[in-house]
Amino acid sequence: MRIAPRTTPSRNDPRQYDDLAGEWWRPDGAFAMLHWLAEARARLVPPAPRPGAVLVDVGCGGGLLAPHLRGKGYRHVGLDLTRSALEQAAAHGVAPVGADAGALPLADGCADVVVAGEILEHVPDLAAAVGEVCRVLRPGGLLVLDTLNSTALSRLIAVTLAERVRGVPRGLHDPALFVDPRVLRQECARHGVTLLVRGVRPGVPGLAAWLAGIGRGAGRIVPTWSTAVLYQGRGVKQAGSESQGGR
Template sequence: MTGRPRTTKPPRRARNDPGQYDDLAAEWWPSHGGFAALHWLARARAGLVPPPPHPGAPLLDVACGAGLLAPHLGADPAGWRHIGLDLSATALGQARAHGVAPVRGNALRLPFADATFSCVVAGEVLEHLPDLPGACAELGRVLAPGGTLVIDTLADTLMCRIALIHVAERLPGGPPPRLHDPALLVDPRVLTAELALHGVRVTALHGLRPSIPGYLRWVTRRARWVPMVPVRSTGGVYQAVGVKVGHGQSLPHG
């Protein structure tokens, strides 16, 4: 024994270990923190959320994290009632502080009755779940007929695996290292087919990328966020909007 003090490092977790969100709890809200790009995506996601059908209609934010969508939905009492579900208690505590009604739970077993929500949002979560068919079944189940589903996720392509995981993890604004498991990325055709099995028709699908001038302003600290630009290719980050068919309606086959 030399008596030399040891430095303690956080454990190196497996890729996609949900415990990482607790290790990184302080990174959610700073504009230049480890989750910076989630703010850019939350802003783009909010642009796809329709107005509520009536004041206080419930919107479910599946895997809401620290509630980054909340500022973009607004605090209007005539707006949506923002309910956030997540596994992480530390993230939910922060979501509550931003006006989200927090529910601790698993996206694969949503603790809500069928057809509860007029809008369901699932931002940057499907690529973390080990059961895509199960997740789509749950999203479709809790969405009310005529309701809107808003998704963004990462495509199951070689470009996405290399650019968004192995390259972006080393860039400012990229995801924290080891957060993603390349085996879980989501093919948009598979997503569309799985949602159709549960009565959700995908009505819009397009890719997103950060604006280059916006990124340069952000990286040089002249901006707090980066605008996301829609692109045709769904080979990287992409957004999908779906509508739950109403009673008595059916999805076309094929």
């Protein structure tokens, strides 16, 4: 009997996250840097502007943003494709919604804040995803995001090198989907959001400790002068703006 060879998942296959369900809340595991990024993202989110304010977390994963939002006064709605991740997010107080970033099942202008952390480099249709996150953001609302730049240096660090160290899973990223910040700013501007970007990177002491296997949640994301690898974006939707990507 001929045995079929074991297949390797294609890059950026969301089903891989079910296999990695046990990694979400291990602060020293494969998703350690996602914890650091979540904390950095939350630093850009102000306290809720009104009672009942809604924060929409697109690509929420296991809900890593939730601990950093406690006390800020938001109803935290998390959207993701992966059911196992949403179950963990719900256990941390997130209202879970199964959804694709390019087709959010939410009303226009329902969110005071939209967060899109480490998700835009995974979507096959960037324009559709940006249109959706801007559509659900109310005029005057805040968009916060971070993603990987579409440069050779970013591909080298985030894919070639990262997949060789500390058990970072292979195939989570498809570098063809990495996001040029100029393109991202243009797409946001089409929907009334003027996006400001800045480069960020892991702090050296925490990164070194994690690489050595001796760090437990001590990493931190800090600003840097270059956006060549990883960058944050922050922008406010102009009053009176209507997204061109509405549903």
